[in-house]
Amino acid sequence: MKNKEIILGISIGLVASAIGLTLSLLFFGSGDSISNSLHIALAQGVFTKLVSIGALLNLGAFFLYLNTNKESRAKGVLIATIIVALITIIIRFF
Template identity: 80%
Template sequence: MTNKEVLIGIIIGLIASAVGVILSLLFFGTGESISDSLSIAIAQSVFTKLVSIGALLNLGAFFLFVNTDKELRAKGVLIATIIVALITIIIRFT
């Protein structure tokens, strides 16, 4: 049961990060659509900054799980945040 709860937390954390990236593209993007904004962000080398802003939604999910005594799911969200951070570092320095 514990691995299932951690996996649920990881999935929720990755989904929250993806939604956060989409929201940050909608708010800060300069293109006419999300795909245009994504292309512009990649071309201007600001995509990693948008991913970092998008990962802020994980903070809300983490505290929601901690306050509802679902520590294993919170652990999964933390793992997802670390995964997103590592991917961001890899993208940034390659």
């Protein structure tokens, strides 16, 4: 039961990061479409910054689960945030 809650939190955290990345590409991207903004962000080297901005949605999910006493899901969202941070570091420096 607890493992399912953690896995659900991880998946919610990853989906929230993907939605946040899409929203940051829409707001801060300089292209005509999302894919064009993505290509421009990769070419200019600002993709990792947009991923970091997109991960801010995990903050809301984390505190929502803490306030509703669903600590296992909050732990999963925290794990997803760490995964996104590690992927961002790998993309940035390698």
